[in-house]
Amino acid sequence: MYAPDGSVRDAYRGYNEWFGQQNASWLKRKDFEAEGFFRRTGITFNVYGEDDAEERLIPFDMVPRIITGAEWRRLSKGIEQRVRALNAFMHDLYHRQEIIRSGRLPERLFRNNTAWLPQMVGFTPPGGVYTHITGIDLVRTGPDDFLVLEDNARTPSGVSYMLENRETMMAMFPELFSKVKVREVSDYPRRLAKSLAACAPPGAGANPNIAVLTPGIYNSAYYEHAFLADQMGAELVEGSDLRVVDGKVQMRTTTGFTQVDVLYRRVDDEYLDPLTFNPSSMLGVPGIMDVYRAGGITIANAPGTGVADDKAIYSFMPEIVQFYTGERPLLPNVDTWRCSDPDSLKYVLDNLAELVVKEVHGSGGYGMLIGPTSSKKEIETFRAKLKDDPDNYIAQPTLSLSSCPIYTKQGLAPRHVDLRPFVLCSPQGVDITPGGLTRVALKKGSLVVNSSQGGGTKDSWVLDD
Amino acid sequence: MLGRVAHGIFWMYRYLERAENTARLLAAGQRMALTRGQDLADAEWKSVLTTLGLRQAYEAQYDDYEGAHVCDFVLRSKDNPESVFSMAERARTNARACRSAITAEVWEAVNEGWMTMRDMLASPVSDGSLGVVLAAVRRESTLARGATHGSMLRNETYSFARLGTFLERADNTARILDVKYYLLLPSLSYVGTPLDTGQWDNVLRSLSAERAYRWLNSGRMDARSIADFLILDDRFPRSLVFCYSAMREQMGELAQIHGFEGSAHECMRELDMRLTGKSVDDIFDQGLHQFIQEFLSGNQQLASAIADDYRFLG
Numbered sequence: 001m002y003a004p005d006g007s008v009r010d011a012y013r014g015y016n017e018w019f020g021q022q023n024a025s026w027l028k029r030k031d032f033e034a035e036g037f038f039r040r041t042g043i044t045f046n047v048y049g050e051d052d053a054e055e056r057l058i059p060f061d062m063v064p065r066i067i068t069g070a071e072w073r074r075l076s077k078g079i080e081q082r083v084r085a086l087n088a089f090m091h092d093l094y095h096r097q098e099i100i101r102s103g104r105l106p107e108r109l110f111r112n113n114t115a116w117l118p119q120m121v122g123f124t125p126p127g128g129v130y131t132h133i134t135g136i137d138l139v140r141t142g143p144d145d146f147l148v149l150e151d152n153a154r155t156p157s158g159v160s161y162m163l164e165n166r167e168t169m170m171a172m173f174p175e176l177f178s179k180v181k182v183r184e185v186s187d188y189p190r191r192l193a194k195s196l197a198a199c200a201p202p203g204a205g206a207n208p209n210i211a212v213l214t215p216g217i218y219n220s221a222y223y224e225h226a227f228l229a230d231q232m233g234a235e236l237v238e239g240s241d242l243r244v245v246d247g248k249v250q251m252r253t254t255t256g257f258t259q260v261d262v263l264y265r266r267v268d269d270e271y272l273d274p275l276t277f278n279p280s281s282m283l284g285v286p287g288i289m290d291v292y293r294a295g296g297i298t299i300a301n302a303p304g305t306g307v308a309d310d311k312a313i314y315s316f317m318p319e320i321v322q323f324y325t326g327e328r329p330l331l332p333n334v335d336t337w338r339c340s341d342p343d344s345l346k347y348v349l350d351n352l353a354e355l356v357v358k359e360v361h362g363s364g365g366y367g368m369l370i371g372p373t374s375s376k377k378e379i380e381t382f383r384a385k386l387k388d389d390p391d392n393y394i395a396q397p398t399l400s401l402s403s404c405p406i407y408t409k410q411g412l413a414p415r416h417v418d419l420r421p422f423v424l425c426s427p428q429g430v431d432i433t434p435g436g437l438t439r440v441a442l443k444k445g446s447l448v449v450n451s452s453q454g455g456g457t458k459d460s461w462v463l464d465d
Numbered sequence: 466m467l468g469r470v471a472h473g474i475f476w477m478y479r480y481l482e483r484a485e486n487t488a489r490l491l492a493a494g495q496r497m498a499l500t501r502g503q504d505l506a507d508a509e510w511k512s513v514l515t516t517l518g519l520r521q522a523y524e525a526q527y528d529d530y531e532g533a534h535v536c537d538f539v540l541r542s543k544d545n546p547e548s549v550f551s552m553a554e555r556a557r558t559n560a561r562a563c564r565s566a567i568t569a570e571v572w573e574a575v576n577e578g579w580m581t582m583r584d585m586l587a588s589p590v591s592d593g594s595l596g597v598v599l600a601a602v603r604r605e606s607t608l609a610r611g612a613t614h615g616s617m618l619r620n621e622t623y624s625f626a627r628l629g630t631f632l633e634r635a636d637n638t639a640r641i642l643d644v645k646y647y648l649l650l651p652s653l654s655y656v657g658t659p660l661d662t663g664q665w666d667n668v669l670r671s672l673s674a675e676r677a678y679r680w681l682n683s684g685r686m687d688a689r690s691i692a693d694f695l696i697l698d699d700r701f702p703r704s705l706v707f708c709y710s711a712m713r714e715q716m717g718e719l720a721q722i723h724g725f726e727g728s729a730h731e732c733m734r735e736l737d738m739r740l741t742g743k744s745v746d747d748i749f750d751q752g753l754h755q756f757i758q759e760f761l762s763g764n765q766q767l768a769s770a771i772a773d774d775y776r777f778l779g
Contacts (some may be wrong), residue, residue, distance in 0.1 A: 039580070040573055217561045226564035236565040241467050252468045254621060254775040255723050 001405045001412070003143075011066040011463060014180040019063075019412075027062075030172050031407055034060050037168055059456035060165060061406040062172065065417055065438040069183075069465040072434055075138070075146055075421070078331030080430045081321060083134050083423050086153055086308050088324035090130035093307060094120045104319050112391070113313070114361060115154070115306030117269060119276060123293055125302045126201040127427040132264075132300035133192070134423040135159075135437075139334070140402040147334045147399070149418060151314060154306040155266050158437040158457075159422050160224035163188060163231075165459040166435075181464040183434040189231030191424055191431055192264075198426035199298050200261045208261035210234040211251060213242070215267050215283045225266050235260075239267070244287035249297045262298040263288075269303045311360045311394045312338060335397055339390040348395040349386065352379050355395045356447070357386065370447060372398055398447060406440060406458070416441045418449050419460060434462035468776035470563045471625045475771070477559035478613075478629030481575070484552040485606035486637040486671075488599040490516060491539060493671035495595055497663065498532050505660075509667070510535040516644040516671075519547060536595060541586040549602055553582040556609075566622050570612040578605030621722050624715040628771065631715075635708035636764050641671055642695055643757040646688065662686045668695075672703045692753060693745035705760065706740055712767075713737060719775075727774035729767060736763045 001012045008016045038057050067075070092098055093116075099105045110116045135156025137149040166185050170177055193210060200208035214225035216238050229236035241251050242260065250257035265272065271281040276289040291297050307313060313320075315336040321329040337344035339357075348355060352371050359367040369382040386393055403414035421436035438460040439449035449455040494513040498506035507530040514520040514535060526544055527534050540549045557579040560572055581601055590598050610630070617623045645668045655661050665686055669675040672695065681698070682690050699706045716733045720726045739759070748756045772778060 040577055217558065222561070223564075226561070230565035235467060237467065238469065241469050252776050252779075254466055254468055254471050255725075256776070 001414075011068045011071070015064065015066060015176070018176050018179055027407065028409070031062055034062055034168055034172060037171065038164075058161065059442060060168065061440055061442075061456050061458040062169070063405050063407050063412065064169065064182075064459040064461045065404045065419070065440075066461045066463065067419075069463050072183075072462040074144075075331070076432050076434075078146070078329070079136055079421060079423055079432055081325055081327065081330050082136060082148065082151070082317070083131065083425055083430050085317075085321040085324045086134065086151065087128075087130050087425060089320050090153075090302070090305055090308065091124065091128065092324070094304065095122065095124075099320065099323050102323070104323055105316055109310075109312055109316070110307055113307050113310050115269065115304065115310065117304035119289060119293075120302070120304040125199075125292075126295065126298045127199045129199050129300075129425055129427065130302040130305045131308070131425055132196060132199060132302075134301075134425065135420045136331075136423060138331070138419045138421070139399060139417075140419075141399050142402065146331060148314075148317070148331050149334055150311075151308055151317070152420070153301060153308040155268070155301060156420070156422065157221040157224055157266075158420055158439075159188060160227040161457050162422065162433075162435060162437045162460065163227075165437075165457060169459045180461070182461045183464045185433050185435045188422065188433045189228060191433065192228065193232040193234065195424040195426040195428070195431060196262045196264055196298070196300055198428050199300065201295050201298055203296070204261035209259060210262045210264065211237045211242075211260045213237055213239070213263050213265040213267050213285075215239075215271070219266070221266060228264070234264070239281075239283045239285055242285040242288070244285065244291055247291060247294065247296060249285060249288055249291050260297060262300065264300045269306060272299075272303060311336075311358055312340070312391075315394055334399065337395040339386060339393040339395060344395075345386075345390045348393075349383060352383060352386075354398065356398055357382060357393050357395045360392050360394060370398070373446070401447065404438070404440065404458070406442070406456075413444070415444070416447055416449065417458075435460045466566060466621055468778070470566045471621070471775050472772065472777035473559040473563040474566060474622055474625045475629040475777070477556050477563065477575070478626045479633040480552040480556040480559070481606045481609050482630050482633040483637065484549050484556070485603050486634070487517060487539060487549050487552070488602035488606075489673055490641070490671045491536060492596070492599045493667045494535070495532065495599075496670060497667050501663075506532065512644055512664075513539070516640055517547065518640075519545065522547075533589070533592065537589050540590060540598070550582055550586045553579050553602075553605070568612070568616040570616040571609060574605070574609040574612040578609060581605060619718075621719060624718045624722070625775075627715045628712055631708040631711045632764060632768055634703055635705050635712075636761065638672060638695055638703050638705060638708070639757050639760050639764070641668055642692065643754060643761075646692075646753050646757075656688070665691050674701060674703060677701055688753075689745055689749065692748065696748065697740075697743065697745060709737060709740055727770070729770035729774045732763075732767045732770045736767060739763065 001009060001016065003009050035057065038060060089099065093110060100107050131153040133156060135152035135158065137152065138146045139149050140146050162185055196210050197208050210232060211234055212225055212229040214222060214236060216222065219225070226236055235251060237251050242249055243252065243257065244250070245257050249260045249263065251260055267283050270277045271283040273284050273286060273289040274281045275286045288297065292299055314333065315338050317333055318329045321327070337348050339345045339348055348357065352369070355371045357369040357371070369378065371379065401416045404417045405412040406415045417438050417440045419436050419438050422433050424431040438458045439455050440458055441447060441449045442456045490513055494509050497509040501509065510530040510532055511520070514523050517539065519539065522545060523535070523538050526538065538545055538548070542548050545551070557575050560567060560575040564572060582605065585598050585601060613626055617626070645664055665688065666675065669678050669691065674695065678691065678694050681694065694701060694704065696705045698704045699710060701707055713733060716730055720730060
């Protein structure tokens with residue numbers, strides 16, 4: 001919100017002026033109201049492994065994170081470039097593998113990758129799209145420095161929070177939105193439906209049938225699955241609702257079986273088809289992979305795209321972008337040491353207390369070490385793990401992240417944030433909703449923003465300027 | 466719509482209706498217990514358990530029929546899968562599973578209702594607050610029904626919702642009537658005694674029907690006219706005839722939406738025939754208990770025909 005010299009940043013000028021005019025006790029009441037709103041509407045997040053807290057609210061902070069229109073235009077270009085590269089990379093990996101032949105990417109990187117699916121080799125998904133929905137996690141380290149922290153090409157979640165956070169803000173502070181012009185996010189579900197429809201298989205006709213596949217109400221992101229289906233006017237289906245009939249995937253309706261053309265699945269690859277992957281899975285649809293490979297259905301995201309979420313692959317993203325677009329990457333990576341490389345490993349082991357070390361396949365903030373805030377004992381335990389299996393880790397510097405204000409009982413206080421914009425991809429192009437999910441570390445000094453680790457969220461504004 | 470979702474909606478409304486009726490029954494039980502001596506109070510609480518079909522389960526836990534125990538068991542016991550709280554919870558689970566088929570208003574009504582129940586039933590309910598809790602149960606169910614009326618599209622989802630509501634309601638009314646008539650009086654010689662009329666009064670109260678009945682039958686309180694009212698009066702929203710007419714209407718809607726009629730429609734027509742043109746004398750000639758038993762099993766047949774026709778499960 002403030003520049004280093006103490007002045008208010010451009011992006012926050014309108015908001016700051018408004019905020020200065022608000023009465024403190026009124027704001028306190030609004031903060032209280034927000035929680036009630038979320039609880040009533042049941043916007044919850046399930047945390048695994050905690051009996052009591054089966055459904056939890058993600059804390060919501062009512063101070064928006066604001067990005068100017070000009071900043072967003074720059075960011076969008078970088079994001080679009082990255083998503084195009086990701087798609088080209090997926091296609092190449094499952095076909096000619098030129099990037100490997102050219103020596104830019106070591107073959108073992110995907111051979112050892114559990115998300116790599118041999119079943120996808122030689123197959124091109126309808127429209128050539130692999131990552132229909134991508135979430136790119138960004139952090140900012142300076143006025144013009146946005147870095148990519150992570151690519152989420154498997155099944156990125158959080159978009160419902162982006163939408164509900166905005167709804168909540170508009171319900172609580174309507175007058176603020178007439179003062180500050182913020183770009184809309186609410187048409188994301190419509191854009192998603194349109195983008196998915198554009199990826200339908202050739203035989204689907206003019207109005208393809210879209211369905212959202214959820215593992216069910218016990219899944220951590222169930223709320224989001226229901227929300228998206230609802231907003232798209234699509235059916236929310238579970239595996240048991242689907243069956244392969246006459247070579248097509250069909251859903252059991254009150255009048256019989258109806259064909260599904262596009263399946264936005266929020267079920268992981270390995271549970272998708274018990275005949276192809278995990279035979280004990282009840283979540284998927286027996287035979288769906290055969291229908292898919294015969295061109296009878298679109299699965300979004302395509303099975304096997306999780307390869308790109310791997311943090312070792314991430315470390316090669318600058319090379320990947322360069323290789324497929326022929327351009328310099330507009331959005332740089334955070335510096336990353338691959339522990340598989342002996343020199344890097346030595347450096348990482350020597351500097352553990354200063355670094356963040358992550359598991360290559362990890363997500364959700366699990367299985368990581370944050371050097372500066374860890375005890376000596378934690379560091380030593382991690383050192384042993386690292387030596388034991390260096391290929392399984394990467395390390396990054398703890399960045400001097402920029403911060404955003406949050407509302408606390410004592411007034412505004414700075415906290416670290418990241419930003420996950422949501423990117424749609426179809427043969428018609430790349431479509432980025434202006435905004436995204438801002439996650440915020442609620443603990444002072446903390447760098448961890450994951451909701452499974454007690455982080456919160458806030459509304460993200462892209463100014464209409 | 467998906468068969469699974471139709472199933473979920475149908476049962477969600479059944480649970481809501483059942484929770485509400487259970488609360489009414491407890492309220493009537495409490496009133497009776499307060500206006501009688503201990504022995505009779507115990508008998509009343511026992512009859513509440515019988516009506517709910519929970520006597521066996523209750524007796525496995527308790528040796529007495531003390532009001533506090535009965536209420537705790539019926540409202541919140543973890544050993545009772547049919548408790549009011551467990552029904553509120555199941556209704557909410559179904560609402561979550563069918564989240565994209567119901568409106569935000571219905572979801573919020575059910576979710577808030579569940580949160581209220583969870584807080585109110587976190588610890589045993591004292592005598593003094595029982596009335597407040599029971600009123601809250603009724604109110605939550607009413608809110609959900611109101612939200613359904615006011616916000617849901619009149620499509621097949623709505624039809625399954627209404628079918629669930631009225632099928633369950635018909636079932637409850639029939640059970641309450643049956644228990645009184647068949648099980649409660651120690652012997653026939655009690656007919657017409659204060660015990661008898663007191664019990665009838667209780668039956669009317671458990672269906673929130675006492676005022677309506679009084680309007681229509683000033684001063685009279687006998688089995689025949691009460692049975693007439695609860696079974697055949699098409700103005701009373703909890704009478705069997707009323708419930709069936711509402712179900713018939715929804716079955717008609719479904720036939721129109723889908724363009725076909727299945728075995729459930731045939732079943733509906735058969736059940737209708739058993740009620741149309743019947744007088745209360747016909748019913749008493751046949752035997753009220755006999756009539757109700759047939760009615761309940763017809764209800765059950767209809768429910769499974771609906772589940773089959775509309776592919777609830779497979």
